Amino acid sequence: MALSATLPPHLREEAQRIEGVARGFGLDFFPVVFEMLDAKDVNAIAAYGGFPVRYPSWRFGMDFERLEKGRTFGLSKIYELVINNDPTYAYLVRTNSDMEQKLVMAHVFGHADFFRNNMWFQPTERNMLDQMANHGTRLRRLVDEHGQDKLDVFLDRCLSLDNLVDPFLPLAEHLQRKKQPLESRTLVERARAQLDAFLAPPRGAVPGTPGAAPAAAPTGAMRPARTLPTYDVLGFLLERAPLEPWQREVLRVVRSEAYYFMPQRMTKIMNEGWASFWHSRILTSGVLGADEIVDFADCHSGATAAAGGQLNPYKLGIELFRCAEERGYDLLRLRRAHNDASFIDELVDESFAAKNQLFVYGRNARTGRTEVLDRDWREIKEKLLQDLSWGGLPQIELVEDDHEGRGELLLIHRHDGRDLQLAHAGETLKNLARLWQRPVHLLTLEEGQGRKLTCDGHAIRSSDASVPGEKKSEAS
């Protein structure tokens, strides 16, 4: 693939200069590799979630179609792409001006530092480029064996469930592993841990079948959940669902990638805020010439504008870091220890909310308009925290694998005031039931009324149910 697109010499020099300035400020990152590509190729890579080597799927083609339409009609433009990897890869768009390239490079160093140091990224695979290439190779091989259509159907089914993961599981296990020093383990345990991290043999696969071949990623070394209740539904299925070896392989790939991307979901505001904070600081510390400052300011304010009353993660993030700096926090420590939710919990208060003109909005049922509902900072903070907790996803827990003694799954949506989109939930359950090959149930609330969705893989039934939660209907 025509990917070797090195920077022209003058930009390479700039990159070195910016890297020096960044390190001077205490930023610390893996080596950063810049590659310069045409906008179309950058869109292609963006469609693959940053990984040109990813497995084939029509969904990436769809994303690409959308990005390309946006680009050709001048509606949207990608400035840069950076992926969490060691070394950290960043893709620049060839058509950017030199000033924009400098801005983007400084921004990239901010992200690269965040990837390397933020706690939530510690358990992520740092060799993801190779990992993704492996996944791609494996899935392509499965396409050859089973046909594209068959694979697509199963892959879509798995992807439909890819947010049924436990965002806190990787870090918890990571800390667990750290707590147990190597020396205290027996030789066998130590060897196994290392081997596991390397090979992660599929659990539940029969030795000798193709699926039992050394396969999964070091992220897959994360043990699939064996005990209920669990939020790691994918892990549970990986271990327990009656799947063919090749299906297990697909599911493993989907799960491992879902966990890889999860920290980015949980730290979007921080990550963008951090990168914006530093590109601004670095570029105005002598990197930009006097003739570039006005263009820079224009570009920067465009990226961090709070237009149309909407919350812009770049804007909120950079303001949070600026506020933290004013208040005398150690920024490097903050960026290490927090995710979006805890960061906001730490910093948002009355003065921050007022200064940044934050408000809570909602739909006014009477007028049908979206209106400003409240400017009380406590309300604002609560709403923000609710939106950001659990990676912005509904919290759905698997509580029983033998519901009413029939080998059926029972999941409970931990309701926090926000209902599920029930039609989609039904369709999603259908995919779950097809993987489990037995009926599955989901307890949730609809406008305060308990509701139980049941799906046997074909039809979806909905019935009234007692309110789930508060441990009432959990597994005995």
Added chain:
Amino acid sequence: MFRIDRDRSRFREIVRGRLRQDLRRYLSTSELLGRRGEHAVSIPVPQIELPRFHFGENKKGGVGQGSGDKGDPVSGEPKEGDGAGAAGEHEGQHILEVEVELEELAEMLGRELELPDIQPRGDKQLESEGGRFTGIRSAGPKSLRHFRRTFKNALRRTIAAGEWDPAEPRVVPVADDERFRMQKSCPLPDSSAVIFHVMDVSGSMGREQKDIVRIKAFWIDTWLRSQYKNLEVVYIVHDAVAKVVDQDSFFHLRESGGTKISSAYELVLQLILDKYRPEDWNIYPFHYSDGDNWSARDTERCVHLLRDEILPRVNQFCYGQVKSAYGSGQFKKDLDQALEGQERLVTCAINDRDGIPEAIRSFLGKGR
């Protein structure tokens, strides 16, 4: 980028699959009209979304940033999912436009309505990419060497070089002199077709009736375009008099007044005689009306024009009668009665939009 192209074409394949499934719906709505470019139609498809667990509409809201008091509407109402951190969850609501080649759309139409390919009319051939050796070039196989041209060049060169000796007129060609025959394709006008869309725009043809005509015309054009390399479309409107108009006015013009159908038929005939001679053109007149004619005498004149002048010259004449609140629908009855057994005449009644696919089939189903 090689890989993304594969994934992209796979996505487009899926879209085409959906389009095929939904073709019936497109057949009776005006959704695709106005989306046609020279060679392709851009079709809006909702992004195909994978179902996932996500939050619904209730208590939807979030935190925004900007001015405004309690109760003020949020300027540029926040998009769903733009509550902090939740962005990206609702991508499924975007609409994507995907381009489909006209050729392909016609193929789908053909399959859906089981339309036969058009058979050659008489002894004429539709395929006309005739290859004849009418060109000349300076390289080629010996078997195609053009002796006369080659000799002429050699002679010219010999004279120019002053070596020409009338006493000993020997000319020896060298490589530079050689000329060879070359195949040249010359399209014949056989595969040209002309469509006459003739519409009654008298007072009784309302908006809905015109929409139906419009949709039909779109699909007919699409189909015939796939059958002929060179298609011309002539738009004619008539009330008591007929005139040729451009496409835009054809669909938007609203006249009022009486209806004299013969005026339109005369105009069609005139055009056929002047410009679109049957020897060179495949001719398809389509006439749409609500079936009210000025007088029985005019109808008689129409029958006469059709039987003696128009029908012998065209591939097929189609009359589509769109039902309207005011039309009597008499004209179709009259035609059917007077011209029974005329193979080249197809009449059909269209009651509403749902009747469009059937009408298209009856017009194009004969493969004429």
